[in-house]
Amino acid sequence: MLEPASTWSEPSAHARLIDNPFYVLELAPDCSRAEVERAGQKLLAMLEVDLAGARRYSTPFGEGPRDAAKVREAMAELRDPQRRLFHELWAATGARGGGPVHADDPAPTGGFSAALCALGWR
Amino acid sequence: MPMFPLAFTTIAILLPTLLHRWEHVGVSPHLPPQQWARGLWSVVLALILSYVAALFALSVARGHVMHVIPLAAVLVLLFPWPITRFVLIPLGRWRMAWNFAQLSGWVWRGDVPGGQLVAGAWAVLRQRTPSAKAIAWLSARRDELEPLEAPGVVGSALLADALGDRSAARRMLRLVADFEDHNRPPLTRYLANEWLTADAADRGAWADVELRGRSPHRRSRTTRLLGEIAARLIGYPPVPSNATLVVVWLLSGARLRTLPLLRRAMRVPRVDVVPEVRRPAVSAVEPVLDGSALLVAHSEAIAKGKIPMERLLGLGRAWDRLLGDPQLRDQTARRALALRAGDPDQVIARLGRQVEADLTALALAGRIPLVALEGDCASLRRVARELRHLLLDDLAVVCEGLDARVRARKPLAPLDELREFMAVREQYEQVCEIGGPELVRVAFSQIHDPLCNLAVWLWDERGEAGISNAMFHWLGHEAVMAGDEEAAELQRRNVACGR
Numbered sequence: 001m002l003e004p005a006s007t008w009s010e011p012s013a014h015a016r017l018i019d020n021p022f023y024v025l026e027l028a029p030d031c032s033r034a035e036v037e038r039a040g041q042k043l044l045a046m047l048e049v050d051l052a053g054a055r056r057y058s059t060p061f062g063e064g065p066r067d068a069a070k071v072r073e074a075m076a077e078l079r080d081p082q083r084r085l086f087h088e089l090w091a092a093t094g095a096r097g098g099g100p101v102h103a104d105d106p107a108p109t110g111g112f113s114a115a116l117c118a119l120g121w122r
Numbered sequence: 123m124p125m126f127p128l129a130f131t132t133i134a135i136l137l138p139t140l141l142h143r144w145e146h147v148g149v150s151p152h153l154p155p156q157q158w159a160r161g162l163w164s165v166v167l168a169l170i171l172s173y174v175a176a177l178f179a180l181s182v183a184r185g186h187v188m189h190v191i192p193l194a195a196v197l198v199l200l201f202p203w204p205i206t207r208f209v210l211i212p213l214g215r216w217r218m219a220w221n222f223a224q225l226s227g228w229v230w231r232g233d234v235p236g237g238q239l240v241a242g243a244w245a246v247l248r249q250r251t252p253s254a255k256a257i258a259w260l261s262a263r264r265d266e267l268e269p270l271e272a273p274g275v276v277g278s279a280l281l282a283d284a285l286g287d288r289s290a291a292r293r294m295l296r297l298v299a300d301f302e303d304h305n306r307p308p309l310t311r312y313l314a315n316e317w318l319t320a321d322a323a324d325r326g327a328w329a330d331v332e333l334r335g336r337s338p339h340r341r342s343r344t345t346r347l348l349g350e351i352a353a354r355l356i357g358y359p360p361v362p363s364n365a366t367l368v369v370v371w372l373l374s375g376a377r378l379r380t381l382p383l384l385r386r387a388m389r390v391p392r393v394d395v396v397p398e399v400r401r402p403a404v405s406a407v408e409p410v411l412d413g414s415a416l417l418v419a420h421s422e423a424i425a426k427g428k429i430p431m432e433r434l435l436g437l438g439r440a441w442d443r444l445l446g447d448p449q450l451r452d453q454t455a456r457r458a459l460a461l462r463a464g465d466p467d468q469v470i471a472r473l474g475r476q477v478e479a480d481l482t483a484l485a486l487a488g489r490i491p492l493v494a495l496e497g498d499c500a501s502l503r504r505v506a507r508e509l510r511h512l513l514l515d516d517l518a519v520v521c522e523g524l525d526a527r528v529r530a531r532k533p534l535a536p537l538d539e540l541r542e543f544m545a546v547r548e549q550y551e552q553v554c555e556i557g558g559p560e561l562v563r564v565a566f567s568q569i570h571d572p573l574c575n576l577a578v579w580l581w582d583e584r585g586e587a588g589i590s591n592a593m594f595h596w597l598g599h600e601a602v603m604a605g606d607e608e609a610a611e612l613q614r615r616n617v618a619c620g621r
Binding site for chain 1: 211212244247248283316317319320321323324325326327328342344345348355376379380382383417421422424425427454457458461462463464466468469472473479480483
């Protein structure tokens with residue numbers, strides 16, 4: 001069955017955008033292979049001792065949760081040159097993007113919130 | 123006892139009673155004899171009770187204060203529904219409302235348990251915080267309803283609203299319009315229309331408010347006001363003047379609450395909006411999105427989850443240009459060489475597939491019609507093809523599941539059967555909305571047999587005449603829309619069989 005608009009695109013497209021390995025590891029798209037390894041090991045150590053700052057990371061599209069599995073997955077993605085090149089294309093947008101965009105920002109509908117009360121339903 | 127005061131008091135009590143009952147019973151020459159007999163009995167009962175009430179009223183007037191008690195009891199028997207509706211429901215006394223509704227069987231055309239559910243659920247809705255215990259108790263009574271008629275559906279919808287599931291409540295109340303008149307007391311249609319109008323106004327769906335608020339069916343004065351205000355806000359002809367709005371507002375029942383909305387409507391100029399103007403204007407000069415600007419626009423679009431059609435078309439064209447741009451290939455090839463990433467075309471092809479998947483999700487979320495995607499843009503044409511398959515495949519999966527269950531005769535509770543029907547119907551309507559006339563016929567041929575088999579099973583073997591008739595009614599309407607004469611004729615016969 002098709003799902004409503006708000007939930008259909010989020011887990012696939014929006015989550016994929018936030019989970020870009022460059023954002024997870026807090027690296028620039030033109031970083032070297034050694035920098036990927038260093039950043040990954042550092043984050044895994046931080047998560048091991050449960051440092052507060054390690055649990056979340058910021059992206060131009062909002063904050064994302066981080067755990068050891070996600071860090072290892074990001075490192076694996078960036079070790080593969082072809083997959084890394086693909087992620088580079090998307091991560092390059094981050095530097096140029098505007099502020100965070102939230103999928104659940106309420107659109108101004110111009111509704112009448114007292115309607116249900118006015119008609120005796122509340 | 124003097125005859126004149128007695129006759130006068132009797133008529134004074136009888137007249138509002140009869141008018142009230144006339145309004146709710148909905149007398150029609152098409153009603154079956156059983157309904158006529160019930161209505162006649164209601165009138166005779168009202169006559170007797172009015173006479174008794176007049177006797178007690180005159181006795182109280184002569185100083186027999188103790189006769190107030192039997193007078194009150196008779197008045198309760200005469201006006202059970204007004205007492206429930208205007209006293210118990212606003213106070214949130216759900217159990218008392220439930221019990222009092224038992225006395226007003228004529229309002230519900232005999233479906234007393236369904237009416238009790240409506241009264242109880244409505245009273246729960248009026249509580250500041252809906253009581254979980256009350257909802258659980260009423261849900262248990264709801265599950266015992268067999269067969270499920272229109273009052274039961276309205277009561278279930280109000281319970282869903284009390285639980286915070288407004289979309290489920292909306293779906294169920296929309297279904298009430300498909301019930302046959304003999305399975306649907308006029309009050310249920312009235313209540314469904316009132317709730318749907320309030321909900322549409324709350325969401326800002328003013329076209330829907332206008333349609334319902336100005337419909338020829340019975341509606342409250344506040345609903346009429348909302349209809350007029352909606353017409354003014356969207357410029358739907360005839361657009362009411364300020365004077366009309368003020369008069370309708372003065373006649374409405376919720377003047378204080380609707381005053382801000384009235385002011386808002388009066389600030390809107392009184393202009394008829396003709397269809398040409400209503401159509402969104404396509405900007406003549408489309409901003410050209412290149413490399414980085416395109417990626418930013420695309421990322422923002424998928425972060426938002428939904429974008430207007432013009433922006434989606436712009437994105438599609440821009441991606442077509444970028445993916446075919448030799449400069450992108452050069453840059454990717456250089457970067458691939460530096461990273462030893464192999465064939466750059468594979469990465470670009472993967473990017474193209476990802477982009478199409480994103481555009482498909484955006485088109486689905488924005489309910490963009492397929493015909494708008496079938497233009498000169500290759501990416502969007504592929505998106506349209508993918509979307510067509512996706513819509514039809516999902517509909518087929520739901521229909522096959524339903525058909526298999528019906529063939530295996532695995533029954534669900536009547537309300538769950540109705541929910542399953544509504545799920546298929548909602549998906550079918552989505553396919554029709556997005557796919558347009560091209561997909562209507564195909565989609566209808568997919569849903570017709572499973573839904574018809576379900577309705578026949580409910581009718582023949584389970585005695586659920588109310589909901590099965592509503593299904594036949596809807597299928598017949600859709601058959602006409604899809605141009606399937608054979609199915610339309612079959613459903614006409616099925617509906618006639620249920621009368």
